[in-house]
Amino acid sequence: MFLIHCPYCGEREQSEFKAGGEAHIVRPKQPTELSDDQWAEYLFMRKNIKGVQFERWVHTHGCRKWFNMVRDTSNDEIKAIYKMGEKPPTKYK
C-alpha cells in the first residue's frame, strides 16, 4: 500500500485516496466543433503505460483536493507529486 504525500495534508495512507486516471487530458473548450473521432479520442483513448505515467489522484478521505502524480506503474514508485495547474516535471516526459 502506497504512502502518498498529499500536497495539502502531507504523507497519508493510500486508502485515503482515489486514483482518477491519466492526467493532462484537457476537456475540449469547444466540443461542438469536434468530429466524432476527435471527441472519441478525448472521451475514450488512454495510454495505460507500463512504466512512468502521469496520473490524477484525489485525497477523498482527507482534503478532497485533486493533484497530479508521476508514478512508475511497473514498480509503483511515486516519482513526483504536484498540484493541479502546475507544470508537470519535464524530466519524466
Add this chain to the structure above:
Amino acid sequence: MTNNLRVKSSKFIDETYKISFKFNNKTYYGYKGDTLASALLANNIHLVGRSFKYHRPRGIMTAGSEEPNAIVQLHKNTSRTEPNVRATEIEIYEGLEASSQNCWPSVNFDLGAINNFLSPVLPAGFYYKTFMWPASFWEKYEFFIRKSAGLGKSPTEPDPDIYEHKYIHCDVLIIGAGISGIIAAKTSAKNGFKTLLVDEKPLLGGSTIYQNSEHFKINNQISSSWLEKEINEIKKIDNLEIKTRTSVAAFHGYNFLLARENLTDHLPLHQRDGKVRHRLLKIRAKKVISATGSLERPLVFDNNDRPGILLSSAIEKYSNLFGVACGQKNIIFTNNDSAYETAISLFQKGINIEAIIDNRENVDSKLVKEIEKNNIKIYKGYTVVNTFGYKRINKISIMQLSKDGQKVVGSKISIDCDCLGMSGGWTPAVHLFTQSGGKLKFRDEDQVFIPDTYPSDQISIGSCNGEFTLDEILSSISKKLKDFLNIKKTEYENLEIQSHFNKTKRNIWLLPSDKIIGKTKPFVDYQNDATAKDIKLALREGFRSIEHVKRYTTTGMGTDQGKLGNMHALGIISETAGSKMGELGTTTFRPPYTPLTFGTIVGRNVGEYFDVFRKTPIHDWHVENKAKFENVGQWKRAWFYPKENEGMHEAVQRESKAARDSAGILDASTLGKIDIQGTDASEFLNRVYTNAWSKLAIGKCRYGLMLNEDGMVYDDGVTTRLDENHYIMTTTTGGAANVLGKLEDYLQTEWPELDVYLTSVTDHYATISVCGPNSKKIISKVIPNLDLSDDKFPHMSFKDTKIDKVKCRVMRISFTGEQSFEINVQANYGKSVWDKCMQAGKEFNITPYGTETMHLLRAEKGFIIVGQDTDATMTPIDLQMDWMVSKKKYDFIGKRSLYRSDTIREDRKQLIGLVTENPKEVLEEGAQIVADANKSPVEMLGHVTSSYYSPNLEKSIALGVVKGGKNMMGQKLIIPMENKQINVTVTDPVFLDKENKRLNA
C-alpha cells in the same frame, strides 16, 4: 516396539508437565513444549493423513510451516473447529483433539486409496480432461470428489473467538528471530531505532538455538550458548519489541506488512474465553530486514512419500529440540553436508543410524570424517531408487549413480530402515521478498534463487539471502547492517567463528531410476500428488510457461503453496525443455505466506460492525412502528410498514392507495443534499445539468438531469435557488457522494476559474415529505401562518418559515404526482416535526409509506429511478426526456456525446411503458422482452426495469427498455417466462394523470 521414542531430555521440553490429547479419537500423552507432530512422533505415529488425489498414506515430513502432509482438523464438530492446521506448528495443550483430514472412512482404511492403483489413468490434467464431459454428470463427480478429497471442514457455527487489528509504526522491522535476526535486532535497537522483531515460532533463536555441535562455535562457545546470551540481552532493551508466534502473511509495497500474532491457540480451550485469539498487525516500517531463513529441499525419487520419510533437518530438530527419535533404524540420504549434522546429532544421542547415502562421490569434510570414524557406512555416489512399506517405510533400495548423474549403474542394494531423512540442500525463503516486488537472481553454483534488487528500503540477511553457513552469515552481517542502518560500528566485527561445513553439493533435480519414468512415482508436490512424471507429461502436451505447468499439474497449489517442491518443478522443467533455470523465472508467491483465518482478516468488524450504516433522525420511529428496512447505499431506509398480518404486497398496496386517496408521509432525509454557493453558481449548474438554470427565479425549484461525459444519465434530482448565488442541490440517495466527487473534479481540474463552493449538507437536514389530496390541510395545521395557496406557493417553489421557533424550509415538489410538501428542518428537530405531522394528519388517516410505495407511486407517473430504469447506457433521449435537454446551451457535461453516431441510432433501447393482457399478471423485473419467441435464436429486444400492481389503476403496470421502443406504441410483445409466455402491450410510460392535475388538486 516401545511406544515412547523420547531420547535424552531436551531443555525445551518440560517432562514434568504431562499433557493429554486425542488424535483420531485415541488418547495420547506429550509434554509441554511439544507440537502435535513431535508428540505423535514420540508415540511412534508417522501416518497422519492421506494424499489428495491417490490417497496414499502420508506421514509427518517437516517440523515447520512448510509441512505438506500433516494437516489436521482440530476439535471436529464444534464451533472452534478448524481445518488445515499443520501438526508441525500447533503446540499441544490439555484437551487438544485432532483428526486426520483427507481420508474416508479412516486414515488406516481409506476407500479413495483405490485411486493409487488407478493412477496410470489419473495423470496430470485428469480432472480437467475427464470431468469436462458430459456437463450433466457434474453433480455426480462433485459428490465423489468432495467426499473423498477432503481439505477439511469449515465450522458451521459462529466463531466464539475475538480477533482484532492493530497498527504498528516502527523504524526497523526484523522478520525472523534466527541468529541473523537476533543480531540485527540488537544492533538496530542499540542504535536507537524503534525496532520490532517477529518470529512465527514460540521460541527465539531459529535453528541455531538447538544446535549442539562442537563443529560450530562463536568466540569459542557452542553457537547455541552464544546465541542464548544474546537473546537474554535483547529481551532487556526498551525500544525493541519482540513478538513470537507472529507470522508475516504479506509484504506489500512501501514497507507495509501484515502479520498475524497468535495469542491463544496454544492454550486449553477453557482458558481462551474472553481473550483475543489472533491479532492482525498492520505494520508500516521505515526499514525492513528479512531474516526468514531457508527451507530444506526434499529429493525426488521413486516413492519418496512414504510415512517415515522426513527432511533430514526435521529429524535433527525433533531430536535436538523435542527430544524425540523419529525412528530406530535411520538412514540419511543427502546431496550435501548439512545432513551429516543430523547424523552426528543422532549418533551423539545414541540413536541408531544404519547408513548414509550420499549422491556425491568425493566427500571428505570434517563432518563426513567424524561419521566414518564412528563406523557408519556411507554409500558415496549412490542414490535411492525405491522405497518399500505401505503405512511406514521398511526398506530402501539403492544403486550407484553414473558419472554424469543421469543413470544408475551396477546392482541394487537393499537396506532395512524405519525412517529415512533426506536433504537436497537449501532453498532461501524469499517468498516475502518477492511479494514486496523484489526481483530474484539465480546462483548457478548451488542452484538457488537469491534476492537481487530491492523495491523498498529493505535487505535480506542470513540464509534467506543464500548465506547458508555460520561463517558466511557472521562474516558479512556486520558490514551489511552498518551500510543499511547507516551506523559506524557493530559488536559483531571481530567474531571468532569455527564452522566445519563443506559447501559442495551434487544437485540432481530428478534422481535417475532403474525403471522408466512412467513406472515410477517421484513426488514433487506431496499435498497435491504431483509427480515428476506429471510435469514431463505437461511439457509433452505442449505447456511451456511455468505458470501453465503449475496449474495443469496443480504443483504448488496446495495449502503449503509448494514451499518444498517448487524448485524441483522448475528444475525438471528446465532440464526437460533444455532451458536455463535463471531464464525460466519462478511462479509468483502470493500472500498469505501461511494461511490466515477469516476471523483474523475481519477482526472486530463482525455482526452489526461488519459495515457502517447510516440512520435518519427519524429512524427510531420507524423501528417502533415495525418498519421493514432496506439498504440504500449505506442508509437504512424504511421499506414498508406492515400491519398485523400484512406481507409486503398488502402493506404496499394499502400505503399506495392511502397516499393518493388522502395523505401519505415519507422520510426522505437520505436524499443527498449539496450546498452550492459562489458568484458563478448559476453558470456551474448550466454546465453540469442538461437543462438551463440562469433564468430560474429565486425561490423556485427545478428538476435536473446530470450526464456523464459519454452522454449517459448519471444522476437526477431537484435543485432550488435560495438566493442570487446560492443553490441547494438534491441527489439520489445512493449517488450523493459520487455526485459531489464528480462536481469537485470538474471544479478543481477543468473549471478552476469558476467561483463556486460545494458543501455536503445531507446529514444537516431531516426531510419529511407529506403528499396526497389532504396534504395541504395537514401542513396548514402544522404551520398555520404559512400561505399555502397555489398562487402564493405554487408547485416547484419553496418558502422559508418556522414551526414554533424552529426555522424550516418547505418545498412544494413531488415525486409521486400528488400535491406534496417537503419540510426540511435541522436534523435534530426531525423527529418532533415528524410527530407533529402525524398528529395533524391523524384525522386524514395520514399513512407512513416506505421506499417500495414511493417506487410504485412514481412508476404510476412514469418517473424514472436512476440506477433502476437506467444502467449507464441510457441517454435522456433514450428515456424520452428530450424536453430536459437544452437546445440553446452551447455546452454541458455529456452534450457532445448526444449526437455521436451511436447515440443517435433509432434502434437504441428506449424507455416505454408495458401493460399486461391480463391486468392481474405482474411482470418480473429483469424479465426479457421479445417480439417472436419461436424464432431461433430469439431476438432479445429489451427487459423490464420496474414492475408493480397499481392499486390506484387496479392493473399491473411496468416500465421497460426496448430497442426502438419509442416507435412501438400499441405494439404487442411477449415476455417469455420459464413455463409460460406473457402478452404485453407497449404504452406511454406515464400511466396516471398525464395532465398533472393532481399536483394542484
